[in-house]
Amino acid sequence: MTVPLVSRGNGRWGSPSPAWDHLINRESSGIPDIIQQIHDVNSGGNEAEGLFQITPKTWQRHNGTDFAASARRATPQQQAIVAARIFIRNPTGSDWGAGRPGRENPHQLAAGLVPLGQPSQEPAVPDNRPDFNEINNIDMEDGSHSSIRSQLPKNWFIHTQQGNGNAEDLFHFLMSTSGAGAVSYHYAIAEDPNDHGVTVVDIVDTDRYSWSVLNANVFSINACFAGSFAEQTRDQWLANYRNAIRVAAYLAVQDCKKYPTIAAVVIPPPYANHGSGISDHRFVTKALGIGSHTDVGGPMAPPWSGFPWDVLAADVNSFLVPAASGPDTPPPVVDTTPPTIPNYDTLIYDQVAGRWEMLGWRTQVESQAVVLDAVLKTKNAGRTGFTRGPHAIEDTKGTA
Numbered sequence: 190m191t192v193p194l195v196s197r198g199n200g201r202w203g204s205p206s207p208a209w210d211h212l213i214n215r216e217s218s219g220i221p222d223i224i225q226q227i228h229d230v231n232s233g234g235n236e237a238e239g240l241f242q243i244t245p246k247t248w249q250r251h252n253g254t255d256f257a258a259s260a261r262r263a264t265p266q267q268q269a270i271v272a273a274r275i276f277i278r279n280p281t282g283s284d285w286g287a288g289r290p291g292r293e294n295p296h297q298l299a300a301g302l303v304p305l306g307q308p309s310q311e312p313a314v315p316d317n318r319p320d321f322n323e324i325n326n327i328d329m330e331d332g333s334h335s336s337i338r339s340q341l342p343k344n345w346f347i348h349t350q351q352g353n354g355n356a357e358d359l360f361h362f363l364m365s366t367s368g369a370g371a372v373s374y375h376y377a378i379a380e381d382p383n384d385h386g387v388t389v390v391d392i393v394d395t396d397r398y399s400w401s402v403l404n405a406n407v408f409s410i411n412a413c414f415a416g417s418f419a420e421q422t423r424d425q426w427l428a429n430y431r432n433a434i435r436v437a438a439y440l441a442v443q444d445c446k447k448y449p450t451i452a453a454v455v456i457p458p459p460y461a462n463h464g465s466g467i468s469d470h471r472f473v474t475k476a477l478g479i480g481s482h483t484d485v486g487g488p489m490a491p492p493w494s495g496f497p498w499d500v501l502a503a504d505v506n507s508f509l510v511p512a513a514s515g516p517d518t519p520p521p522v523v524d525t526t527p528p529t530i531p532n533y534d535t536l537i538y539d540q541v542a543g544r545w546e547m548l549g550w551r552t553q554v555e556s557q558a559v560v561l562d563a564v565l566k567t568k569n570a571g572r573t574g575f576t577r578g579p580h581a582i583e584d585t586k587g588t589a
Contacts, residue, residue: 190277190302192241192269198318202240202265206301208293212285215292215394216242218323221268222261227329240265241272241285251275273302290337291396317508321387321436326360327394334363334373335397340408341450343465345441346473347501348374348401348413349421349484355379356390359415363392373399376440379415380433387436395444402473403480409473410444410451412437419486423497434497438504441467455505457498458489467505469496 197203201219204210217223217240225236237244239260243253248260253271257263260271275284282288282295350359356379363373377390393399401411414430414437426434445453445467452465460468460476468476469485487495548556558570 190273191266191305192272192301193303194240194265194269201318204301206297208297209301211396212287212293212298213240215325215327216240216285218325218391220323221265224261226324226326239263239268241268241275243268243271243275247275247284251278270305276302290332291394319387319432319435319439321389321432324357324388324390327391329364330373330393332397334366334371335393335399336406338396338398338407342395342398342408342410342444342448343450343452344405344409344472345444345451345467346402346405346409346411347437347467347469347485348411349417349419349486350413350415351418351484353416355381356388356415359413360390360392371400374401374411374413375399376412376437377415378412378433378437378440380430382429385432387432389436389440395447402470402482405473405477405479410441410448412440414485417485419484419495421486421495423487423494426495426497427500431500434501435504438501439508442505442508453505453509455498455502457491457493457502458487467501 192209193205194202195205197219200221202221203213203219213219216237219240221240222238223242224238225231225242231237231244235244235246237260238248241260243260245259248254248271251271251274253260253263253267256267256271260268263271276282276298280295280299282293282298285293287293287295287298352362354362356377359374359377359379363377366372373393375391375393375395377392379388380386381388395410398406398409399411400406401413402409414433417430421429442453445451450465451467454462454466456462456464456466456468456472456476458471458475460472463476470480470482471484471486473479474482475489485496487493487498491499493499542552544550544552545556551559555570558572562568562570
């Protein structure tokens with residue numbers, strides 16, 4: 190048995206099994222050669238590796254060394270085989286914390302395994318993921334800054350930090366908050382001011398809700414641009430956060446696919462749409478009437494002199510269109526010529542009085558007369574009589 194895998198593009202992997210896909214994303218963000226990012230009992234020489242975060246000792250105990258010295262040195266498919274061995278030996282899934290709130294259901298993990306050699310039933314996802322470094326710190330959030338959802342998310346909100354620092358700085362600050370002042374986000378997103386590379390720190394599992402927007406927490410996913418301010422101009426946003434905005438759009442679209450309850454549409458100010466979609470903290474205040482925050486800032490109508498909503502919307506739309514995976518297929522040709530209203534007078538004349546080559550250059554009436562003569566042995570062809578009223582059929586049989 191093995192865990193079925195599917196390429197997610199840009200070197201990342203997932204699974205067509207929702208339970209295993211969730212586990213892979215939680216453990217490694219789909220990166221097959223990643224090394225454990227957190228400090229725990231395995232630190233100091235036994236750090237977990239690979240898609241399923243398997244420690245070297247566990248890898249060896251389940252004969253992973255048949256493939257490679259450790260998980261990150263094995264192919265994704267070899268890692269999947271060893272992960273299946275681990276689960277079959279311990280079907281509770283507790284090696285990965287399965288069964289805990291917000292984690293995977295062991296029965297669904299068991300149902301997701303497939304025999305070796307069985308192809309995945311899901312095609313690879315097109316490679317349209319923007320380049321960014323992802324740090325998975327979800328396991329470091331022990332439930333003290335998040336809660337179990339009572340409903341599926343329907344909104345995806347962006348925030349400004351209103352302070353300086355990068356994504357990791359923001360993560361550590363959030364974990365230092367406590368009590369009534371505790372706050373958290375699902376993602377912290379930062380763009381390096383020098384090389385403009387983007388880093389995303391995963392903080393709270395999206396199956397749980399973060400503490401970001403008061404009573405809107407329970408139905409939202411929240412991402413914060415580290416080091417950003419609501420007072421930034423459009424030019425400042427585009428100069429310092431252009432790549433980060435595109436990554437935020439990508440994350441939003443991925444979550445919209447994971448949770449179809451979130452409409453994959455951007456709701457810019459003045460928030461004419463009060464329903465499901467992608468917006469900001471000010472939407473919560475202005476559209477939903479919850480709280481008083483007004484980030485990400487900027488005017489309430491275009492042209493946007495603050496946050497570039499048009500840029501975010503364009504990025505979201507670009508990720509909703511699958512990337513090309515082969516030769517371009519030309520779009521179907523659609524005839525957009527307006528329909529011509531027929532001239533029925535002309536059509537009737539052509540049908541009745543027109544002479545047709547297929548009828549020996551006779552009109553329809555002349556042709557019918559020839560047929561009538563042939564069938565009834567009459568001599569009607571060539572006659573010119575005509576009436577619109579009732580008339581008797583004249584039998585000219587046998588006459589000259």
